[in-house]
Amino acid sequence: MGGTQDVERPAGGLELIDVHKVYGQGGVAVHALRGVTLRVAPGEMLAVMGPSGSGKSTLMNIIGCLDRPTSGIYRIAGEEVGVKTDDELARLRNRRLGFVFQNYNLLPQLTALQNVELPLVYQGVRPARRREAALRALRAVGLEHRLHHRPAELSGGQQQRVAVARAIVTEPDVILADEPTGSLDSASGAEILAMFQALHRAGRTLVLVTHSEEVALHCERIVRLQDGRVVNDEPVPADRRRRAAPPGGDAA
Ligand SMILES: Nc1ncnc2c1ncn2[C@@H]1O[C@H](COP(=O)(O)OP(=O)(O)OP(=O)(O)O)[C@@H](O)[C@H]1O
Ligand SMILES: [Mg+2]
Structure with missing residues (x-):
C-alpha cells in the first residue's frame, strides 16, 4: 500500500x-x-x-516480543524492545503483532468467535465492538458459517483460518507465523498462503518460518539460518515467486 514515505520509521519495520x-547457563x-x-x-x-x-x-x-535477546538490539517500528518493561512489551505485542502457530493454539473450550475476540478482550475493547471486529475477521477468512463451532468441531484448515482471524483482529502491523502450513494438507495450506499474500498486499509485514521451499517461494525474500547465524539472505526472483490461488471451492 502506498503509505506516505516521509515517516522515518513506518509501522511494520x-x-x-x-x-x-x-x-540456560554454564555447562x-x-x-x-x-x-x-x-x-x-x-x-x-x-x-x-x-x-x-x-x-x-x-x-x-x-521478533514477537515473547522473549528478549541475551544481547544485541531489537527494534520494532523504531522502538527498542530491550529497554521496555514486561508490561510495555505485552502492550507492544498486543498492539503491533499477530501470531499464527503450527498447531493453531486455539482455546478448546471457546467457540471460533470467542477465540477471535480474545485479543480484544485483553485490549479492553467493549463487547459490541469486539464482536463486530471478530465477525469481520472471520468473514475475511471465509468462516462466517462456523462462528459457534469449537476447535474440535473444525477441520485443521478451518482451525488455522480461525487462528489467522485471531491474528488479524487487532489489525497488527506485523504478522508472525511459525510453520503455519506444517500441519495442513496442500489445499488448506494454499488457502492460508493466499490469505497471507492478501495481507501482504494490504501492507502488512509478514515473517513466516517454514521447512518447505515451495512455501518459502510465496514470499519476497528468504533468510536462511544455520547454527544460530544467517547464512543466506536473498530475494525470491520474480519468475520463481509463487502465487497461492485464492480459496475457490470451499469444501465447507
Ligand atoms: N527454552 C529453551 N531452553 C533451552 N534451549 C532451547 C530452548 N528453546 C530452544 N532451545 C535450543 O535452542 C536451539 C534453537 O532452537 P529453535 O527452537 O529456535 O530451533 P528451530 O530452528 O525452530 O527448530 P525446528 O525447525 O525444529 O522448530 C536448539 O538447540 C534448541 O534445543
Ligand atoms: Mg521451531
Missing part, C-alpha cells in the same frame, strides 16, 4: 542488530542465536528457513 540468545548453556543482524522493511513478506535447531523459533520469539 523490524531491525535486529547482532542479536544473541543463550538459553548447559545453549547458544541458539549467534549474532543475527536482520532488517525487515515495513510491508515486506519474508520467509525464514533452516534446519531443525538452527534458531528459527528462537528468532520468531524475539
Whole structure:
C-alpha cells in the first residue's frame, strides 16, 4: 500500500542488530542465536528457513516480543524492545503483532468467535465492538458459517483460518507465523498462503518460518539460518515467486 514515505520509521519495520540468545547457563548453556543482524522493511513478506535447531523459533520469539535477546538490539517500528518493561512489551505485542502457530493454539473450550475476540478482550475493547471486529475477521477468512463451532468441531484448515482471524483482529502491523502450513494438507495450506499474500498486499509485514521451499517461494525474500547465524539472505526472483490461488471451492 502506498503509505506516505516521509515517516522515518513506518509501522511494520523490524531491525535486529547482532542479536544473541543463550538459553540456560554454564555447562548447559545453549547458544541458539549467534549474532543475527536482520532488517525487515515495513510491508515486506519474508520467509525464514533452516534446519531443525538452527534458531528459527528462537528468532520468531524475539521478533514477537515473547522473549528478549541475551544481547544485541531489537527494534520494532523504531522502538527498542530491550529497554521496555514486561508490561510495555505485552502492550507492544498486543498492539503491533499477530501470531499464527503450527498447531493453531486455539482455546478448546471457546467457540471460533470467542477465540477471535480474545485479543480484544485483553485490549479492553467493549463487547459490541469486539464482536463486530471478530465477525469481520472471520468473514475475511471465509468462516462466517462456523462462528459457534469449537476447535474440535473444525477441520485443521478451518482451525488455522480461525487462528489467522485471531491474528488479524487487532489489525497488527506485523504478522508472525511459525510453520503455519506444517500441519495442513496442500489445499488448506494454499488457502492460508493466499490469505497471507492478501495481507501482504494490504501492507502488512509478514515473517513466516517454514521447512518447505515451495512455501518459502510465496514470499519476497528468504533468510536462511544455520547454527544460530544467517547464512543466506536473498530475494525470491520474480519468475520463481509463487502465487497461492485464492480459496475457490470451499469444501465447507
Ligand atoms: N527454552 C529453551 N531452553 C533451552 N534451549 C532451547 C530452548 N528453546 C530452544 N532451545 C535450543 O535452542 C536451539 C534453537 O532452537 P529453535 O527452537 O529456535 O530451533 P528451530 O530452528 O525452530 O527448530 P525446528 O525447525 O525444529 O522448530 C536448539 O538447540 C534448541 O534445543
Ligand atoms: Mg521451531
